[in-house]
Amino acid sequence: MNIAVATSLFAENKFDLFLAISYAEKNEIFAVQFYMSPNIQNDTKTVEKIRDLCEKKSIKVLCHSPFYIGSAAEKKHCEALFNIFPKVCDNKYCIFHFDEDCGVDAMLDDCKKLVDFGLLPCIENFYKDKSQSGLSANMEKYLSFFDKIFAQNISAIPVLDFPRLFVEEFSGFNPLLLAQTLIEKFAKRKIIVHAIDSISPRQDRDNWCAVGNGIVAYSDIFEAIKRFDVFVEYAVLEYENTAFIAQSIENLNKYADTEITI
Numbered sequence: 001m002n003i004a005v006a007t008s009l010f011a012e013n014k015f016d017l018f019l020a021i022s023y024a025e026k027n028e029i030f031a032v033q034f035y036m037s038p039n040i041q042n043d044t045k046t047v048e049k050i051r052d053l054c055e056k057k058s059i060k061v062l063c064h065s066p067f068y069i070g071s072a073a074e075k076k077h078c079e080a081l082f083n084i085f086p087k088v089c090d091n092k093y094c095i096f097h098f099d100e101d102c103g104v105d106a107m108l109d110d111c112k113k114l115v116d117f118g119l120l121p122c123i124e125n126f127y128k129d130k131s132q133s134g135l136s137a138n139m140e141k142y143l144s145f146f147d148k149i150f151a152q153n154i155s156a157i158p159v160l161d162f163p164r165l166f167v168e169e170f171s172g173f174n175p176l177l178l179a180q181t182l183i184e185k186f187a188k189r190k191i192i193v194h195a196i197d198s199i200s201p202r203q204d205r206d207n208w209c210a211v212g213n214g215i216v217a218y219s220d221i222f223e224a225i226k227r228f229d230v231f232v233e234y235a236v237l238e239y240e241n242t243a244f245i246a247q248s249i250e251n252l253n254k255y256a257d258t259e260i261t262i
Contacts, residue, residue: 001232001256003249004031004062011240017050023242024059031060033095033236034084038066041080048083055086062122062192062234064095069123070102073113082118093192093234094119095159097126100138104145111149111156122192124159125182130169139178143185157233158186161194166216168201176217180224187228193235195248210244211237212251222255232256 007020017034024032032054040046054061063081065072085092094114099107107123114121123145127138149156160182165175197214200207212218225232237248 001252002030002060002234003252004033004060004234004236005029005245006033006064006236006238007035008238008240009242009245017046018053021050021053021057021059025057027245029059031062031234031236033062033064033238035064036066036077036081036084041077044080044083047080051084051086055088061085061089062093062095062236067096068099068102068126069096069121070099070107070110072096072121073110073117078114078117078119091120092118093122093157095122095124095192098123098138098142098145100126100128100134100141104141104148107145108148108152108154111154115155121156122159123156124161124194125164126161127164130167132173135170135173135178139181143182146185157190157192158182159192159194160186162218162221163194163196163198163203163216166198166201167203171201176220179217179221183221183224183230184228186230188230190231190233193232194238195235195252196238197244197248205240208239208244210247210251212255213247218251218255222257226257 005020005024007015007017009023010016010019013019020032034050061084063084065081081094082092111121125142127135146158162179165178195211197209197211197216198207199209199214201215235252237245
């Protein structure tokens with residue numbers, strides 16, 4: 001499992017992308033997840049500078065799009081996503097939110113277009129409607145979506161944000177069981193994990209704590225990941241400051257029961 005940090009780490013510094021690169025280099029962290037905001041997308045020189053700097057410093061790149069899958073394969077956006085990756089790059093991991101309001105076939109078509117552009121779409125579980133019926137419909141649709149992804153052999157992988165299941169609105173739905181349902185679905189497959197933790201299901205930023213020190217059942221989650229032989233390509237720490245990074249990596253190392261690449 002590789003560790004990555006998101007550029008959200010420097011929220012107080014206007015999400016400075018180059019501070020994130022510097023932090024990753026200084027702390028020997030394997031990868032950085034960049035957010036392809038419209039401002040960055042339209043700044044070709046900055047995109048190229050990020051690409052060249054990461055290549056020079058041997059930092060791997062992931063990119064998080066602001067688009068939902070189903071409406072992501074716009075040419076200019078795809079070009080910016082493609083160009084932020086070093087020229088020699090096995091997998092151009094681009095993360096998009098799952099859209100519970102979009103048809104499954106439309107999302108599949110979008111994935112195919114992204115793949116044709118040379119990108120590897122990574123689809124993150126995301127919930128707009130947090131009612132019981134909304135959660136049930138979303139989970140069913142997300143799992144059905146990946147059934148078709150696998151059946152059609154489309155190059156796309158799941159991004160599992162487990163903290164999203166431990167929010168206040170879902171507290172009565174057995175969040176750990178929901179997490180284990182997702183993990184079992186991807187047995188013997190590759191996933192990316194988005195990780196934070198919180199001392200409260202409200203998950204306000206003031207409630208955040210190091211991964212493993214809060215309410216998200218990471219110990220049980222990683223036991224399930226090992227039990228179902230799921231391969232975690234990246235664990236991306238999506239905090240908005242650096243206070244919890246070192247302890248989070250230490251705890252993830254313990255849960256993964258292996259040496260984590262940082």
